[in-house]
Amino acid sequence: MDAALVQRTYSRKRQRQQTACQDSFGLAAHKMACQDSFEASAEAPPASCTTGLHLDLGQANFASSTCSVCGMMYCQGQESDEKLHAAFHSSHLQGIRFQGWQAERVVQRNALSGRVLLVLPRDPAAHQRKVREVSVFLEDELGLVPGWLLSVPVKVFLYVSLGRRVVGCAVTEAIATAFPAGVATRLMDAARCHCIAGYVVPRAELAFTNPTEAGCAFARAYSQGDDFLVYK
Numbered sequence: 001m002d003a004a005l006v007q008r009t010y011s012r013k014r015q016r017q018q019t020a021c022q023d024s025f026g027l028a029a030h031k032m033a034c035q036d037s038f039e040a041s042a043e044a045p046p047a048s049c050t051t052g053l054h055l056d057l058g059q060a061n062f063a064s065s066t067c068s069v070c071g072m073m074y075c076q077g078q079e080s081d082e083k084l085h086a087a088f089h090s091s092h093l094q095g096i097r098f099q100g101w102q103a104e105r106v107v108q109r110n111a112l113s114g115r116v117l118l119v120l121p122r123d124p125a126a127h128q129r130k131v132r133e134v135s136v137f138l139e140d141e142l143g144l145v146p147g148w149l150l151s152v153p154v155k156v157f158l159y160v161s162l163g164r165r166v167v168g169c170a171v172t173e174a175i176a177t178a179f180p181a182g183v184a185t186r187l188m189d190a191a192r193c194h195c196i197a198g199y200v201v202p203r204a205e206l207a208f209t210n211p212t213e214a215g216c217a218f219a220r221a222y223s224q225g226d227d228f229l230v231y232k
């Protein structure tokens with residue numbers, strides 16, 4: 001994923017009041033817990049991380065630090081925290097891991113870059129779980145209210161790279177892009193063709209959700225005009 005974009009969304013996100021209702025994604029929930037303890041402790045960052053994850057009984061003082069790349073606050077030297085951070089960090093840089101499903105609805109395939117899958121609300125629970133994981137990740141990245149992307153039945157398009165990572169996601173009606181332009185363009189093309197049976201949605205009729213700076217640039221370029229619609 002685009003590191004510059006990730007950094008910007010994170011510096012913005014840290015200003016935001018966090019809530020603790022993202023428990024469907026353990027990593028995000030963990031990060032919230034650390035950030036909550038940070039926000040609750042006035043101005044100065046805590047010298048050690050003492051969230052519910054480990055009890056402070058006078059053992060080694062785990063220094064908390066915030067990764068400048070992925071924005072996660074974690075306790076250095078704490079093995080489980082280091083592992084969580086490593087997984088979270090690579091998700092941010094490379095996308096969420098995805099092993100594939102036996103019955104996939106492939107709507108576009110590119111031998112050099114990957115495939116686009118369509119997931120519908122009636123699809124199996126395992127598919128919904130992956131969609132939830134991706135949407136929690138996106139909501140966190142884009143500063144959206146937790147649960148907002150899937151608050152109504154939606155069609156979800158997942159762009160899966162050859163490296164078995166979800167590197168892009170489009171939610172029809174509410175479209176969120178936080179990905180490199182090539183990925184976003186292919187996703188949008190697939191979404192426009194498969195959103196309404198027998199109708200290709202014109203580019204100018206797409207609406208974008210709370211775009212970031214990079215998102216605005218993409219939306220403008222993709223809509224082929226100076227303005228684009230914003231979904232409210």
Ligand SMILES: [Zn+2]
Nearest residue numbers: 067069070089
């Ligand atoms: Zn990191």
